[in-house]
Amino acid sequence: MKKPLLIIEDNAQNLYMMQFLLEKSGFTILSTMDGTKGVETALSCIPLAILFDIQLPGMDGYAVAAALKRHHELAEVPIIAVTSYAMVGDRERILAAGATGYIEKPINPETFVSEICKYFPPGWDAEGKL
Amino acid sequence: MHFSVLHLPFKHFFLNTFLCLFFCTGTASAIAQPLIVRVGLYENPPKIFTEDGQPAGIFVDLLNDISRREGWKLQYISGSWAQNLDRLERGEIDLIPDMAYSAKRAQIYTFPKVPALSSWFQVYAPRGHHIHSILDLNHKRIMVLERSIQDTAFERLRKGFELQCELVRVDDYKSMFSRVQRGEADVAVTNRFYGMMNGRKYGLEDTAVVFEPSDLYYAAAKNDPKHLLPTIDRYLSEMKAEPNSLYYQSVLHWTSQKVAFRWPLWLKIGGGVGAGILLFSLLGGAILKYQVNLRTRELRQINQEMEERIRERTAELATITREQVSIFESAGVGIIMLRDRVIVRCNQKTMEMTGYKYDELIGMSTRMWYGSQKAYEKACDQVYGQLARGETHRRSQQVTRKDGTVFWARLSLRAFDENKPKDGAVAILEDISEERRAAETLRRAMEKAQEADRTKSSFLATMSHELRTPLNSIIGFTGILVQGLAGPLNEEQSKQLQMVQKSSRHLLSLINDVLDISKIEAGQLELSHESFDLNPTLTHVLSLVTPLAEEKGLTLEFQVKPQLGSICADKRRFEQILINLLNNAIKFTEQGSVILACQAKENEICLSIRDTGIGMEKKELKEVFQPFHQVESGLARKHEGSGLGLAICQRLAAQMGGVITVASTLGQGSTFTLTLPRETTIDQSQEVHA
CATH class of the missing domain: 1.20.5 (Single alpha-helices involved in coiled-coils or other helix-helix interfaces)
Incomplete structure (x- = not known):
């Protein structure tokens, strides 16, 4: 079975845009709009990667990153924050909280997918295969 | 001792005048060549002695009178009796007055014919003596004048009567009498004249022992070389013959005056x-x-x-x-004089402030300034300790008026004399209600402003997210469409969607600028600090703006050496400054070139962006870094922009310890230069004000 890519994003339009671009590139997408549910989903399916927003209802991005990092099952899963750069220090803070990477909004449709792929182990494709 | 012609007592004046007329004939020749007559002077009053430093006595009176009339010049030479005898023998003096005649003396000296006085010797003894005859002198201690006639005469007498007595020889009568008075001898042998004159003075009186009557002369040196004696003889004879003559007057004067009745x-x-x-x-x-x-x-x-x-x-x-x-x-403040913490005097303002009348305030304790008795007592040590050091005690407190209302007052207290602060102090009472109200208002305004600032920051953070989220959506989907990911587009659709995309990106940059300047001015912009290579960074920046330059047909030159080294700064903000400056240069240049040059120094780097654009007037150069400033020329208005770009760049540069300068000529172009230290100091506290 093809491993899904989990997106935790509360903004429907942003979610749709990311999902559209990633699906176009052959990724299977699982999505949730709530931080707490996102962590549960991640544990239940062990996704290919996790994209998450910082501003989230229920559990914000920092808490999500910290929660995901506590589970060694997810140790090898890239956790990538996707958020607007509001304040200097956001990037450092989210990386410190446990995120593997950081992508700034607004996303550039032309480079978005390739930026995600940078966080995959070398040789992976959209299906998570070598 | 020498004495010149001496004066006569005043009372003799008339007699002398008479005598002068009487003998005038024989004196005329002598006056022309005065004959100097040296006279031996010694102490044998009243006959001859010194009185008040002048020679005096009977012999002196007579001799003075004779010499005056004869025109002699007398020189008295004082000495003891014995000295005078020697001097006369050697011819050093011419006369010795008052010398008793003896055969022996007549061989040495020359005596005149006429004696001046007749005298005898007499024994004097202290009053109450029991000497009635010469035999009573047996076993007595007897004083005599040395080398005198009385000495030899008494010796002869003593031998004749076989008296066993001790003779004490002295120099002069005066010491003889005083020594007898003191009891050093029993009796004194003297001449009658001296005894008459001086006996009583020494407590002595005459005895019945009288002997050796003698004539007394003016004795001259041997053979009388100056022929004085005949003249003296003549005068003496004349004077003795005349009962009222100077002779008798002098004798009377010198013998009676001193023996006159004396008061006890x-x-x-x-x-x-x-x-x-x-x-x-x-x-x-x-x-x-x-x-x-x-x-x-x-x-x-x-x-x-x-x-x-x-x-x-x-x-x-x-x-x-x-x-x-x-x-x-x-005074606009209450002034209160205190003594021992009690009001003794106060001014009008104090009454107005407290609502008390003068009479009510006088005698009132400062207890009213304290909330409790305990505080009042406690303050005593503290306040008066300060006053005793000569300091002014100051505090603010609430004071209760007569009607019970309360006002805030500032109290200043100082002693008149720091050594006695309780004896007197002055208190200045100021109503600071208004001041405090103003301070309170200010404090509230500050709080409000801080609250507003927090709200603003919060608003900005929210806006940052809320504005960009829909914009992200617009830019993103437009991009998807333009790329044809959602399906093929015709040419017109593609063109219009690209316009949407461009406007969206511009809107995003405007929003970013407003957020940046707000954060900078609120001091909330934080900078990161990382070391990065300059060459690849500059290449990257240049690649970002190259499409714009090419679009306008401008040459973009890159005059940068290959090894610029690294710089430690906020990389993204560094890029932001350069992109902004390059974009501006391209924006305001219609033709020509934009050149990026870099001068790398040891501690700093200088990046300059030179264009061949419209340039600026001098007055505009000062305002170019002000927020919301836009070039006001008609040409410029066609350029879009928030007017915040340069203001942000300048502030970012400053926050990194650098500066942006500008040089420009209107119509020819501008050069913006960014100077940054290689090791930027991050001054987070720095606030840049517009």
């Missing part, structure tokens, strides 16, 4: 003392009265001056007092 000593002393006291007291009284009058006048004058000065000083003091009272009463 105690009476004399008493009388003298009494008279002295009387005289002294009269004199003293007069002097005292004079001095009192003088002093009284002085005092009166001083008194007048003092009164005048007191009047002036009183007037001055009255003026000063009036001035001080005016200041005191018109």
Whole structure:
């Protein structure tokens, strides 16, 4: 079975845009709009990667990153924050909280997918295969 | 000792004049060449002696009279009797008055024919003696004048009567009498003249022992070389013949004056003392009265001056007092005089402030300034300790008025004399209600402003997210469409969607600028600090703006050496500054070129962006870094922009410890230069104000 890519994003339009671009590139997408549910989903399916927003209802991005990092099952899963750069220090803070990477909004449709792929182990494709 | 012609007593004047007329004939020649006559002078009063430093006595009177009439110049040479005898023998003097004749002396000296006086020797003894005949002198201690006739005569007498007595020889009569008086000898042998004159003075009286009558002469040196004796003989003869002559007067004078009745000593002393006291007291009284009058006048004058000065000083003091009272009463603060923590005086303002009347305040304790008795007592040590050090005690507190209302007051307390602070202190009471209200208002305004600032920051953070989220959506989907990911587009659709995309990106940059400047001005912009290579960074920046330059047909030159080294700064903000400056340069240049040059120094780098654009006027250069500034020329208006770009760049550069300068010529182009230290100091506290 093809491993899904989990997106935790509360903004429907942003979610749709990311999902559209990633699906176009052959990724299977699982999505949730709530931080707490996102962590549960991640544990239940062990996704290919996790994209998450910082501003989230229920559990914000920092808490999500910290929660995901506590589970060694997810140790090898890239956790990538996707958020607007509001304040200097956001990037450092989210990386410190446990995120593997950081992508700034607004996303550039032309480079978005390739930026995600940078966080995959070398040789992976959209299906998570070598 | 030499004496010149001596004066005669005044009372002899008339007689002398008479004698002068009488003998005038024989004297005329002598006056022309005065004959100097040296006369031996010794002490044998009243015949010859020294009185008040002048020769005196019977022999002197007579000789003076003779010499005056003869025109002699007398020189008295004093010495003892024995010395005089020697001098006369050697011819050093011409005459010795009062010498008794003896055969032996006649061989050495020359005697005149006429004796001057006749005398005898007599024994004198202290009063109450029991000497009635010469036999009574047996076993007595007897004083005689050395080498005198009486000495030899008494010796002869003593031998004749076989007396066992001790002879004491002395130099002069005076010491002889005083020594007998002191009891050093029993009796003194003297001549009758000396005894008559001086016996009583020494408490001695004459005895019945009288012997050796003798004639006394003016003896001259051997053979009388100056022929004085005949002249003396002549005068003496004449004077002796005349009962009222100077001869008798002199004898009477010198023998009676000294033996005249004498007041008893105690009476004399008493009388003298009494008279002295009387005289002294009269004199003293007069002097005292004079001095009192003088002093009284002085005092009166001083008194007048003092009164005048007191009047002036009183007037001055009255003026000063009036001035001080005016200041005191018109002061805008309460002034209170205290003694031992009790009000003794206060001004009008104190009454107005406290609502108490003057009489109510006077005598009131400062207890009213304290909330409790305990606080009042506690303050005593602290406050008065400060006053005793000469300091001013200051505090702010609430004071209760008479009607019970309360106001805030500032109290300043100081002692008049720091050594005795309780004896007197002044308290200044200021109503600071208004001040405190103003401070309170200010504090609230500050709080409000801070609250507003927090709200603003919060608003900005929210806006940052809320504005960008939909914009992200617009830009993203437009991009998807333009790329044809959602399906193929015709040419017109593609063109219009690209316009949407461009406008969206511009809107995003405007929003970012507003957020940046807001954060900078609120001091909330934080910078990161990382080391990065300059060359690849500059290449990257240039690649970002190259499409714009190419679009306008401008040459973009890159005059940068290959090894610029690294810089430690906020990389993204560094890029932001350069992109902004390059975009501006391209934006305001219609033709020509934009050149990026870099000068790398050891501690700093200088990046300059030179364009061949529209340039600026001088006055505009000052304002170019102000927020919301836009070039106002007609040409410029067609350029879009928030007017914040340069303001942000300048502030970012400053926050990194650098600066942006500009040089420009209108119509020819501008050069913006960014200077940054290689090791940027991050001054987070720095606030850049517009």
